[in-house]
Amino acid sequence: MSETTYDVRIWTIHQYKGARRTTYTAKWRVGGVKHQRTFATAKLAEAFRTSLLVATREGMPFFVDDGLPANLRAKQPEQSWLQHAMAYVDAKWPTASARHRKGIAEALTDATVVLLGVNPTGVDATQLRSALYRWAFNSQARTGPLPPGLEAAAAWAERSSPSLAVMADATRLRAVLDRYARRQDGKPAAPATVARKRATLHNVLEYAVELEHFDSNPLKKVKWRAPKATDVVDRRVVVNPAKARALLEAVWQQDPAVAAFFACIYYAGPRPAEVRALTIHDCSLPDSGWGQLTLVGSQQTSGSAWTDGATPTEERGLKHRSTRDTRLVPAHPELVAALRRHLDHFQAGASGQLFVARTGRAGVPISPPYANPVDTGTIYRAWHRARAAALTAREFDSMLARRPYDLRHACLSTWLNAGVPPARVAEWAGHGVDVLLRVYANCVEGDDEIALGRIEGALR
Template identity: 40%
Template sequence: MPKPTFKVRIWAIREHVRSGPNTFELRWKVGNEPFSATFKTKTLADGERSKLVTAVNAGEPFDEISGLPMSVVRARDDVSWYAHARDYIEMKWPDSPAKTRTTHADMLATATPHLVRSRVGMPPARDLRTALYSWAFNMNRWTQEPPDQVRKSLAWIERHSLPMSQLDDPMVIRRVLVAFTKNLDGSKAAASSVIRKKNIFHNVLGYAVEARRLPHNPLKLVQWTAPAAVEEVDPAVVANPRQVRDLLAAVRTQDARGRHLEAFFGGMYHAAMRPAEAVFLRDANCYLPPDGAWGMVTLGKTRPRVGSSWTDSGKPHDERGLKWRPEKETRPVPIPPVYVRMLRDHIAAHGVAPDGRLFRTARGGMVQESGYGVVWQRAREKVLVPEQSASPLAKRPYDLRHAGVSFWLRSGVDPAECARRAGHSIAVLLRVYAKCLDGAMEAANHRIAEGLTEWD
């Protein structure tokens, strides 16, 4: 795509004989591309030439495609923020996982109410949020007829949305950044949420530069720092092996659903599976040798629950490969004999679904967080003393994954191998589990001290 250039040459007006009498031609060149325009009077031609000369003298770049100053091109192509946001969704939608689609919609639904000319007559915040998040920025619903309240809210936004040219104002951008720091109810937003929205906003504005709707990304002009996000796993959430064993036993003794979910939770600990990976674990992905030997699970597919309106299939669970990995990449994870026995017992007792899934609901559907979350909380209440139950210790099923990886590190497993098994990069592993390495560091210091003593 041709880029704006400062290489412009403008010739004098000449009478264009071939076009008939009293016709005048303006000729100029932008880069290597020649341009011309004809006028009925010399005065009109001189006026247009004067505009081009003024732009050149002001040091303004010209567009090699149209031959016009970039300010004229942007004014001609200026669209509203709302239209640009929908263009961005349409551009991103085909190649984005369903979960990513929701994060894009979330950011745009937060920013859009703050990019309006006036707030007079603005719909209630929650109504506007629903209209933007669930309809305006959900491409699957663009062909559906929205409810009356949604239609009115979107019509108001469409009328009052700022033109993109006005986003080249740092104070307008700052207004949006401040909005990212608050939840809809006015409470303080999580730092990770603020950073995520800021990054997506930066990408949306970058797309505006690419579409020649902005001369540059105005986010870079704002002296604003996002709150620091804590990525490290808090050791307070990490259960020790005895606590994990007791929690899994408490899951097993609850009821039929608990017995079915014991191996589901066990996979998060012994194989560091993410819940979306455990949901789609199939018997074909499991190597389960006789008792006493290590086995292997090969993870390759995930089924994160997002909502049927966001997926291409229309099903609540999105069909994806491993997180942050190419679609067909797999991750083999060795599993200890205790988990091999757990899976063998599970298959013997419950069988597998027609598609080979090990874990499913009573009706054969995908296991859902709303169901297994209740089972996990009951197990915590049964096993943990009141002080522990009120603490963050193993509060979420996902904390089993943290406990598993932390146990590997504390056992002296090489961080590179821990990262591979967990599906992390080494840098992310060391950053996220930095506080869980204390025991390993102490052991390493002890071994180094012993070595120095020998040389003494």
């Protein structure tokens, strides 16, 4: 039997504002031994502290080893994995971007399906994944009722979830990591996807350490080798200037409203989401010569289930920068001409947006003022049609400029090949110099010839 005492002192709740979340810690001392328990919300922390105060007023003895009174100790249920994972989602939700929220839900859904094991008769696997992904790991969705048809799957998951303590088992963790390494169809997952999901699992367990469920992160003990990830751009996706101009012209012939969208990426190098946020006020377009674009943010599409508003698009700051930062990039004369042509033919959006949704579902035209940024589906369909028109059958089936983002790779590679200092290219691209050189190491033409020439000179 553990030692008990009536020597108890309880302090006020300590609030800690971290870089990513705010936590609330109840601290107390029992028989000279200090104890603390951290909570995600102030209400939970105050409720726990109140229960300690009530126990002291009623003259209950406290156990020295865990600092709890007899009544609370008996009532402390063991937290389940599902409860902890949902608490982690709630802690991250306020400050996470919509795409980050969605990524967390994907990783936790995969992990939970593995931990739940074999489904019983009557619980469909698809419904189980949907209940976890769309409801359990979506803080916003949990404020309302469960989606129809998912009640049984959600109830079974809650009843069958193992204790959080099972995450100390290396075998369980390895099974989750092995699941991360595969897609739903059983094929190997992309290394970047595996790394992202593993990072989520690591953070969930770090949160458990923070709440004192574990002394250390159990994931660190698992010797699991993740697929090798590479950031280096494959030079096969980089399109040359002649082929890029042919693709841009093909877009103008078939989908003129978004032709300048692709021209921005190819000639100035912004990310597609940054182009979606571009307004007429951000463009300096002289009658001749070079212009300039001021990038002020990005428009990310994740779905209305993950954003704070009712729209599928979320306005964010520039990548890896504060919300007020801007980035200046030069606008090549051909880009200036493309943007001026765009403005001559198409009306800007309500707030001056250059690229807006001009048609709704089934291609029905939308009347101005245009309020929403152009849909990513529209962008990808236009690019697919342009590739089919401008490329040969062999090129179309290849990796060449397969995605609009590949135009950014072509732009930055062109700048580097032209001899622009890497520091300036990194500044325009919104990269660090080290990242730029690592990512585009294989795309700088001429390096091989220079190196071989130096070797010949040395051997002479």
